[in-house]
Amino acid sequence: MRKLLLADDHELVRETIAEFLRLQGGFCVVSANSLDSALATLDKEGPVDLVLLDYAMPGMDALTGLATMKARAGCPVAILTGTAPPDVARRALRAGAAGFLPKTLAPQSLVAAVRHMLSGETYMPLDFLTKIEPDDGRINLTPREKDVLLGISEGKSNKEIARDLDIQEVTVKLHLKTLSRKLGAKNRTHAAMLARDMGLT
Amino acid sequence: MRKLLLADDHELVRETIAEFLRLQGGFCVVSANSLDSALATLDKEGPVDLVLLDYAMPGMDALTGLATMKARAGCPVAILTGTAPPDVARRALRAGAAGFLPKTLAPQSLVAAVRHMLSGETYMPLDFLTKIEPDDGRINLTPREKDVLLGISEGKSNKEIARDLDIQEVTVKLHLKTLSRKLGAKNRTHAAMLARDMGLT
DNA sequence: TATCCCCCTATGCAATTGGATAGGGGGAGG
DNA sequence: CCTCCCCCTATCCAATTGCATAGGGGGATA
Numbered sequence: 001m002r003k004l005l006l007a008d009d010h011e012l013v014r015e016t017i018a019e020f021l022r023l024q025g026g027f028c029v030v031s032a033n034s035l036d037s038a039l040a041t042l043d044k045e046g047p048v049d050l051v052l053l054d055y056a057m058p059g060m061d062a063l064t065g066l067a068t069m070k071a072r073a074g075c076p077v078a079i080l081t082g083t084a085p086p087d088v089a090r091r092a093l094r095a096g097a098a099g100f101l102p103k104t105l106a107p108q109s110l111v112a113a114v115r116h117m118l119s120g121e122t123y124m125p126l127d128f129l130t131k132i133e134p135d136d137g138r139i140n141l142t143p144r145e146k147d148v149l150l151g152i153s154e155g156k157s158n159k160e161i162a163r164d165l166d167i168q169e170v171t172v173k174l175h176l177k178t179l180s181r182k183l184g185a186k187n188r189t190h191a192a193m194l195a196r197d198m199g200l201t
Numbered sequence: 202m203r204k205l206l207l208a209d210d211h212e213l214v215r216e217t218i219a220e221f222l223r224l225q226g227g228f229c230v231v232s233a234n235s236l237d238s239a240l241a242t243l244d245k246e247g248p249v250d251l252v253l254l255d256y257a258m259p260g261m262d263a264l265t266g267l268a269t270m271k272a273r274a275g276c277p278v279a280i281l282t283g284t285a286p287p288d289v290a291r292r293a294l295r296a297g298a299a300g301f302l303p304k305t306l307a308p309q310s311l312v313a314a315v316r317h318m319l320s321g322e323t324y325m326p327l328d329f330l331t332k333i334e335p336d337d338g339r340i341n342l343t344p345r346e347k348d349v350l351l352g353i354s355e356g357k358s359n360k361e362i363a364r365d366l367d368i369q370e371v372t373v374k375l376h377l378k379t380l381s382r383k384l385g386a387k388n389r390t391h392a393a394m395l396a397r398d399m400g401l402t
Numbered sequence: 403t404a405t406c407c408c409c410c411t412a413t414g415c416a417a418t419t420g421g422a423t424a425g426g427g428g429g430a431g432g
Numbered sequence: 433c434c435t436c437c438c439c440c441t442a443t444c445c446a447a448t449t450g451c452a453t454a455g456g457g458g459g460a461t462a
Contacts, residue, residue, distance in 0.1 A: 071272035142438060155391025157418070171440055177421070187448090188419075189390040190356025196397060343408060358448070372410055378451070388418090389449075 002118055003028040005045075005073070007038035008054040008080065013103065017052075017080075017110070025111040033057075035065045039072055048075060050118055052101070055081040055092075070096055076117050089124060099123030145179040148172055153192040203319055204229045206246075206274070208239035209255035209281060214304065218253075218281075218311070226312040234258075236266045240273055249276060251319055253302065256282040256293075271297055277318050300324030346380040349373055354393040 004027050008014040011033070018029040030045050032038035034057060042048070051073050053066060070077045076098030079089075089100040098117045101110065113123045141149065144165075151161035151172075158176070162169040176188060185191035205228050209215040212234070219230040231246050233239035235258060243249070252274050254267060271278045277299030293301050299318045302311065314324045342350065345366075352362035352373075359377070363370040377389060386392035 065268070067266070067268040068272050071269050144439065152390060153394060155387050155394060157388070159418085167439085168441060170442070173420070174440080176419090180420095186356050187358065189353060189393050192390050192394060193354060193356055193397065196394065345409065360448085368409085369411060371412070374450070375410080377449090381450095 001026065001028050002050070003030070003045075003048040004114065005030050005032065005038060005041060005048045005051045006080075007032040007035065007052065007057060009033045009057045010054075017103075021111065021114065025114060027114070035069070038069065042073060048073065050075060050098070050114065051077040052080050052114075053077060055079050066092065066095055066097055076120070078113075078117055078123065093122065093124065141179050141182060142175075145175045145182075148175040149179055149191060149195050152176065152188050153195045155192075202227065202229050203251070204231070204246075204249040205315065206231050206233065206239060206242060206249045206252045207281075208233040208236065208253065208258060210234045210258045211255075218304075222312065222315065226315060228315070236270070239270065243274060249274065251276060251299070251315065252278040253281050253315075254278060256280050267293065267298055277321070279314075279318055279324070294323065294325065342380055342383060343376075346376045346383075349376040350380055350392060350396050353377065353389050354396045356393075 004021060006014060006018050006021070006029055008017070008031070014031050014033065018031050021027045021029050030041055030048070032041045035053070038051070038053070051069055053069060057065070066077060066079060077096075078099035078101055079092040079097045080101045080103065092100050099113060099122055101113055101123070116123045147165055148161055151164060156164070158169050158172045162172045165172070176191070179185075180187070180191050183191055183194045185194055205222060207215060207219050207222070207230055209218070209232070215232050215234065219232050222228050222230050231242055231249070233242045236254070239252070239254070252270055254270060258266070267278060267280065278297075279300035279302055280293045280298045281302045281304065300314060300323055302314055302324070317324045348366055349362055352365060357365070359370050359373045363373045366373070377392070380386075381388070381392050384392055384395045386395055
């Protein structure tokens with residue numbers, strides 16, 4: 001029988017999902033309430049076939065928890081989340097998650113998703129697939145635009161960036177405007193977040 | 202002889218530091234130009250006593266690379282960086298790094314730092330030590346501040362956030378000001394980046 | 403009760419940001 | 433040569449942000 005490890009700090013949510021996966025999916029499910037205890041459970045209970053990790057949970061610290069678990073578990077690791085921002089999904093998948101499961105997912109879909117991932121595939125809800133495409137197409141910023149974007153994402157003001165790059169402040173604004181258009185960003189903060197969502201950190 | 206793994210994508214920098222550590226430190230140094238190749242090198246060359254990772258390098262993706270390496274290497278892992286923002290240093294240490302080495306470090310200090318970390322200690326340049334204390338304790342934002350921070354990190358304007366939360370724009374500014382102080386952010390963009398670096402996404 | 407914290411609001415001002423318009427100079431390629 | 437693209441600069445203006453000051457109301461707690 002396929003064995004799953006489910007880690008979520010909400011007792012109720014965790015046990016509900018675990019029980020559901022046992023009854024409806026016929027899986028063997030072990031659970032944990034934090035990243036650390038999940039790792040400990042792995043040591044104790046032996047290897048599993050799939051790990052489901054709550055995105056917001058003690059020890060997760062954004063996606064570093066995913067990386068840790070992936071390195072330790074040696075099996076697909078999926079991210080489970082209550083709030084479902086599409087950009088988190090993107091980052092999770094890029095960071096090597098086997099899938100991204102919003103808790104709003106229909107129960108039957110949950111079982112299907114788990115089976116899907118157990119067979120080695122990557123799972124992602126349809127809603128997100130469409131929202132990913134647009135950013136799929138190649139975005140190419142000019143070197144200068146990357147310089148500016150880097151400065152922005154370090155929280156610098158235009159003035160500071162201008163000084164660092166030894167250009168005028170207006171020019172920084174110019175680059176910011178064009179790169180924001182390319183990225184589809186509403187403002188500098190949005191641009192910075194999008195930059196981090198891609199590899200441009 | 203103590204064995205080090207040095208990963209940096211800048212050929213020149215990497216080899217210079219490696220050679221220096223060999224000659225001045227008497228270490229055995231193996232090197233790699235990306236996180237993946239560093240992990241591959243570990244498999245091939247066997248375990249090492251200390252890993253030095255460039256912070257901005259293919260595959261690092263902020264601190265997830267650190268987590269991956271830590272889980273795999275089973276030895277202290279330090280972060281190496283050219284640009285040295287103190288907040289990165291803090292996060293690196295909190296994420297379990299054995300040390301934080303700015304490339305501007307005096308060569309002799311570099312050897313000392315490496316020896317320090319080999320003995321299991323944590324290394325960090327003096328400049329940063331002072332700046333760490335204040336944020337040392339857990340940062341706790343009030344619920345409202347988190348709401349605002351969330352909006353900020355979605356690139357929304359104060360006006361939009363105010364509408365979403367059904368409060369006045371001034372109040373949004375107020376929360377932004379206080380949460381920025383708590384996080385040590387210079388402005389909204391900086392706050393957004395810090396927010397994403399922690400779990401508060 | 404007194405005190406503290408959180409939340410909210412208001413006014414006003416300085417600084418920054420965002421955006422439009424209008425250029426010049428240089429390099430690459432048809 | 434002409435065109436396109438990138439980079440740079442300038443001026444001007446509207447909008448937003450950042451910051452300070454000065455409150456009121458409610459809930460928790462000592």
